[in-house]
Amino acid sequence: MSPELPVPETGVLAVASHVVSGHVGNKIAVFVLQSMGCDVSALNTVQFSNHTGYRQFKGMRVSAQEITDLWEGLKQSHLDNFDLMLSGYVPGAAAVEAVGRIAKELKADAATRPGSFFWVLDPVMGDNGKIYVAEDVVPAYQDLIHHADLILPNQFEAELLSGVKITDSATLERAIEVLHEKYNLPHIVITSVSFPLSASQAPSLAGSRAHSPAPAAPGSPQQSRAPQTRTMSVVGSTRTSDRRPRLFKIHFPVFDCYFSGTGDMFAALMVVRMREAVCNNGGGPEGGVLNTESWLSPDGVDALDLPLAHAAEKVLASMHEVLARTCEAMPKEMEAAVARLRRKGGVGQNGAQQEGKNGEELDEKTLHLLRSRAAELNLSRNLACLRDPTVAYRAEKM
Amino acid sequence: MSPELPVPETGVLAVASHVVSGHVGNKIAVFVLQSMGCDVSALNTVQFSNHTGYRQFKGMRVSAQEITDLWEGLKQSHLDNFDLMLSGYVPGAAAVEAVGRIAKELKADAATRPGSFFWVLDPVMGDNGKIYVAEDVVPAYQDLIHHADLILPNQFEAELLSGVKITDSATLERAIEVLHEKYNLPHIVITSVSFPLSASQAPSLAGSRAHSPAPAAPGSPQQSRAPQTRTMSVVGSTRTSDRRPRLFKIHFPVFDCYFSGTGDMFAALMVVRMREAVCNNGGGPEGGVLNTESWLSPDGVDALDLPLAHAAEKVLASMHEVLARTCEAMPKEMEAAVARLRRKGGVGQNGAQQEGKNGEELDEKTLHLLRSRAAELNLSRNLACLRDPTVAYRAEKM
Numbered sequence: 001m002s003p004e005l006p007v008p009e010t011g012v013l014a015v016a017s018h019v020v021s022g023h024v025g026n027k028i029a030v031f032v033l034q035s036m037g038c039d040v041s042a043l044n045t046v047q048f049s050n051h052t053g054y055r056q057f058k059g060m061r062v063s064a065q066e067i068t069d070l071w072e073g074l075k076q077s078h079l080d081n082f083d084l085m086l087s088g089y090v091p092g093a094a095a096v097e098a099v100g101r102i103a104k105e106l107k108a109d110a111a112t113r114p115g116s117f118f119w120v121l122d123p124v125m126g127d128n129g130k131i132y133v134a135e136d137v138v139p140a141y142q143d144l145i146h147h148a149d150l151i152l153p154n155q156f157e158a159e160l161l162s163g164v165k166i167t168d169s170a171t172l173e174r175a176i177e178v179l180h181e182k183y184n185l186p187h188i189v190i191t192s193v194s195f196p197l198s199a200s201q202a203p204s205l206a207g208s209r210a211h212s213p214a215p216a217a218p219g220s221p222q223q224s225r226a227p228q229t230r231t232m233s234v235v236g237s238t239r240t241s242d243r244r245p246r247l248f249k250i251h252f253p254v255f256d257c258y259f260s261g262t263g264d265m266f267a268a269l270m271v272v273r274m275r276e277a278v279c280n281n282g283g284g285p286e287g288g289v290l291n292t293e294s295w296l297s298p299d300g301v302d303a304l305d306l307p308l309a310h311a312a313e314k315v316l317a318s319m320h321e322v323l324a325r326t327c328e329a330m331p332k333e334m335e336a337a338v339a340r341l342r343r344k345g346g347v348g349q350n351g352a353q354q355e356g357k358n359g360e361e362l363d364e365k366t367l368h369l370l371r372s373r374a375a376e377l378n379l380s381r382n383l384a385c386l387r388d389p390t391v392a393y394r395a396e397k398m
Numbered sequence: 399m400s401p402e403l404p405v406p407e408t409g410v411l412a413v414a415s416h417v418v419s420g421h422v423g424n425k426i427a428v429f430v431l432q433s434m435g436c437d438v439s440a441l442n443t444v445q446f447s448n449h450t451g452y453r454q455f456k457g458m459r460v461s462a463q464e465i466t467d468l469w470e471g472l473k474q475s476h477l478d479n480f481d482l483m484l485s486g487y488v489p490g491a492a493a494v495e496a497v498g499r500i501a502k503e504l505k506a507d508a509a510t511r512p513g514s515f516f517w518v519l520d521p522v523m524g525d526n527g528k529i530y531v532a533e534d535v536v537p538a539y540q541d542l543i544h545h546a547d548l549i550l551p552n553q554f555e556a557e558l559l560s561g562v563k564i565t566d567s568a569t570l571e572r573a574i575e576v577l578h579e580k581y582n583l584p585h586i587v588i589t590s591v592s593f594p595l596s597a598s599q600a601p602s603l604a605g606s607r608a609h610s611p612a613p614a615a616p617g618s619p620q621q622s623r624a625p626q627t628r629t630m631s632v633v634g635s636t637r638t639s640d641r642r643p644r645l646f647k648i649h650f651p652v653f654d655c656y657f658s659g660t661g662d663m664f665a666a667l668m669v670v671r672m673r674e675a676v677c678n679n680g681g682g683p684e685g686g687v688l689n690t691e692s693w694l695s696p697d698g699v700d701a702l703d704l705p706l707a708h709a710a711e712k713v714l715a716s717m718h719e720v721l722a723r724t725c726e727a728m729p730k731e732m733e734a735a736v737a738r739l740r741r742k743g744g745v746g747q748n749g750a751q752q753e754g755k756n757g758e759e760l761d762e763k764t765l766h767l768l769r770s771r772a773a774e775l776n777l778s779r780n781l782a783c784l785r786d787p788t789v790a791y792r793a794e795k796m
Contacts (some may be wrong), residue, residue: 005779018416021470021477022441034429034778041419047442047460049471058471060464062445066457070418073447073456077767079419081738109742340479344507369475380432381403 004387005037007274012082013106015067015099015393016088016122016264017051018044023377024087024261026371029268031379033086036272036384041079043070045090045099053260054372055365064094071102078203082106082210086271088264089124093136100144107147120274121148122267125157127192135337149294150187150274150308151179152267158190161260169196172235172246173398179238186294187274187308191266193249197286230254235398238297238306246303247398256322257330261377262319269315269386276314277307309395317389324377325385333374338362341370402785403435404674410478413465413497414486414520414662415449416442418457421775422659423487429777430666431484433784439477441468443488443497451658452770453763462492469500477674480504480515484669486662487522491534497541505545514690516673519546520665523589547692548585548672548706549577550665557590564726566593569635571645571796578637584692585672585706587634589664591647624737628652632683632714633796636695636704644701650714653721655728659775660717667713667784674712675705707793715787723783724776731772736760739768 012033017025026042033040045067048059062070067090075082085103090096103119110117123141126132138160145151145161159166162182164175172193179185232254237245278295289295289307297306341362362370379386411433415423424440431438443465446457472478483501488494501517508515521539524530543549543559557564562573570591571764577583617699627638630652636645676693687705689695695704739760760768772785777784 009779018440018442020441023476027440031429031432035433035781037779039778042416042425043418044442044445045415047445047468049468050475050477054475056471056474058467058474060460061469062458069456069458070445070447073454074419076456077419077448077452077454077771078735078739078764079448079771081735139453337476337479341476366476373475373477380437381407381435383433 005081005300006387007037008279010038010083010275011041012038012271013041013043013082013085013102014088015043015045015090015102015269016041017046017048017084019051019057021050022261022373023265023379025264028237028261028377028379029086029088029264031181032265032268032386033271035383036269038041038272041074041082043067045095051260051372053258054369061091062095064092064098067095067098068101071098080106080109084120084271085117085277086120086122086267088122088267089105090137092134096137096140100140100147101396102337103144104147115278115289115291115295118149118274118295119147120150120152120271121145122152122263123157125160127154127156128280131158131160132313145179145185146183148185149191150270151185152189152191152263154192154263155190155194158188166193166195169398173245176235176237176245176247180237180243180245181254182245183255185239186296187236187238189270189308189312190233191234191263193233193235230256234312236306236308236312236395237303238308240299241296246297246301248303248306248309248312248395249314249398250316250393250395252308252320252393255327257323257327257375259261259323259326259375259377260372263322265322265377265379266315266319269318270311273311273314274307277310303397304395313391313393313395314389316393317391318386321385321389322377322379322382322394326381329378330374334370337370337373341366404785405435405670406677408481408670408673408695409439410436410669411439411441411480411483411500412486412740413441413443413483413488413500413734414668415444415446415489416440417446417449419448420659420771421663421777423662426659426775426777427484427486427662427666430663430784433668433781434667436670439472439480441465442568442737443493449658449770451656452767454767457783459489460493462490462496465493465496466499469496478504478507482516482518482673484518484520484665486520486665488535490532491538494535494542498538498545501542502545505520511689513676513687513689513693515547516547516693518548518550518665518669518672519543520550520661521555521559522661523558525552526556527554529558542777543577543583544581546583547585548587548668550587550589550661550668552590552661553588553592556586562592564591566689567796571643572637574633574643574645578635578641578643582641583637584694585634585636587632587668587706587710589632589661591631632710634704634706634710634793635701636706638697639665639694640697644704646701646704646707646710646793647796648707648710648714648791650718650791655721655725655727655773656705657721657724657773657775660721660768663720663775663777664713664717667716668709671709671712672705675708701795702793711789711791712787714791716784716790718790719783720775720780723780724773727776728772729745732768735768735771741765 019027030040030042046061048057050057090099162175166172231251233249233251235249237247278290280385417425428438428440444459446455448455488497560573560576566571629649631647631649633647635645676688
């Protein structure tokens with residue numbers, strides 16, 4: 001293994017959206033996974049010009065039948081061998097079911113080799129109290145998630161899946177209990193827990209969704225430099241043999257800016273770091289779980305010693321560094337975008353006149369578009385943040 | 399700029415094919431570009447399960463209208479700002495024309511800022527004497543290429559575009575003269591010149607095509623370890639102000655193995671290294687051409703001092719290292735693939751019995767599939783080959 005690569009050779013099937021411009025869905029997940037040394041098969045569920053947070057886009061969805069065809073194409077050429085699968089945004093219930101069939105086939109194939117296949121499912125359905133997929137996607141995921149090894153819902157999605165409204169620590173714990181008990185889920189990470197703040201107040205580091213149709217408060221470059229005063233939490237758990245939670249939380253500061261693609265980046269990093277934790281700690285306190293079904297640690301392993309907790313710490317460290325650098329670059333990005341628009345004669349349209357270099361007098365729609373572009377995660381020039389982050393936020397007991 | 403990144407912030411529009419599994423087209427070009435620090439917008443012209451060299455695949459093409467729609471989507475959200483465009487495989491003449499319209503718009507937008515936009519066109523049409531696109535794609539490219547800044551045909555494609563049959567140095571030079579004169583092309587690199595060998599004998603390092611429907615001689619792991627006895631050449635030229643060629647050639651050893659995606663990797667690396675050469679040598683012997691239309695060096699610059707020649711040297715160095723490592727890993731890859739197939743009960747089908755670990759007794763079709771998989775470029779674990787290759791093959795005068 002190359003010294004800087006965190007995982008041994010790892011084949012990942014990544015199923016998510018593709019955008020031509022910007023960094024959400026597979027567009028960011030594939031790059032993260034490849035940069036960390038994984039061999040990635042990327043099945044794109046849509047091809048859009050840009051993410052939906054811009055509030056306008058063009059492009060096409062891939063149908064359930066086409067997803068199935070691509071999978072059949074892989075199988076007929078013996079290209080269906082994967083150590084992990086990561087599934088993200090899938091358009092519509094039929095397509096979710098098609099993706100679920102792929103995962104189930106891979107699970108079945110691995111049945112005689114425990115731990116040889118691991119499904120990380122990001123059940124993309126909504127955020128901040130709003131569902132932004134078709135209604136029938138929710139039951140489609142409810143039917144599927146008991147096949148997953150690790151799910152990565154945000155707070156709202158955890159509510160949809162568990163049926164528990166999360167308002168405080170007790171209801172949060174109850175929701176995770178339900179997910180372990182009812183669906184027998186091995187690992188759960190809730191990527192954005194914001195109480196005692198209400199969910200709607202908090203654009204999050206790790207939980208904002210690429211497919212949110214209309215972020216309530218798109219950040220401005222100015223906002224991005226404001227001190228990071230609010231915190232949020234990631235809350236995770238690996239179940240015991242009798243389906244009880246082993247809970248940990250990690251607090252992290254929130255940037256006052258609306259990012260898209262953070263959930264997808266979080267998920268891709270979790271794939272790598274979870275495998276890393278399981279591979280590297282075969283003899284450690286976690287016990288050797290690489291050849292254990294769903295990489296479930298023995299009951300004696302404490303929450304803070306879970307591979308899941310170690311993985312989440314590293315993931316958040318990378319996330320924080322990438323977001324910090326993205327924020328840092330935003331004013332310059334905005335300035336360049338406004339200058340380009342001025343050159344093209346696009347500034348001043350709709351009666352607004354351009355005065356300042358940050359386009360203060362642009363119409364609101366144009367400003368939103370430019371800000372959305374400036375908030376795209378800045379990854380390709382910040383690879384060190386992925387590979388070698390400094391862990392600053394540690395897992396704590398709940 | 400991060401010390402290890404070769405180029406300043408660079409926006410690239412990459413238009414090519416996408417495969418779920420494997421490494422051709424945009425699947426490899428986007429990763430190469432991102433790994434070198436570019437911000438890549440990736441417009442995928444197809445989504446196939448795998449490249450066509452496997453001789454079977456499933457998936458869908460993106461229509462000319464859909465390509466245009468995606469472009470309109472970018473424009474309406476001010477996401478149409480690029481320093482370079484790289485276009486590769488495009489399915490059908492109408493789609494080639496749609497991609498050409500995008501390039502022409504970007505050229506027109508840059509008209510008042512010379513050197514601010516550069517189009518690298520890989521005119522994917524065929525290889526080794528065979529056209530593997532629709533017949534009307536050839537005139538579609540002939541109509542388009544005078545808008546390109548750099549074209550990267552293989553020997554056969556250079557013949558199709560120039561109308562000159564290339565059999566020796568004289569006809570090669572004549573073909574390049576025609577391309578400079580007739581199409582006013584600034585820069586040309588012919589990626590696989592194999593005379594005095596006939597073209598059909600030589601699976602090449604840099605010229606094999608992802609979309610070749612049936613490679614004549616798929617390599618085996620054993621072959622890949624054979625001594626590299628044959629050589630091929632890359633031949634390049636940047637025209638003078640009166641459209642005369644400045645020719646250079648670079649010899650390199652050929653691996654005795656059929657790779658796919660090498661042309662796409664070559665093209666993506668050329669994008670980066672050409673920009674690097676032009677950015678870094680503003681005051682050097684090439685003169686400062688970053689703000690010159692098509693990055694054309696002054697007439698006094700010698701062929702061996704061209705940014706194009708320096709770029710090609712570095713590109714071939716990276717290619718050679720990646721291919722060497724891919725070859726090195728192939729026997730292990732084959733062994734693992736045969737073992738997987740045996741486990742799944744797929745070995746021995748069609749009456750053949752598995753005996754050796756390399757699947758010597760598998761049926762020919764299965765062997766071809768496994769070998770194609772084993773020959774997929776191994777990039778994600780060999781990033782150092784991209785970033786920091788050792789230049790071993792130098793440009794020489796023709």
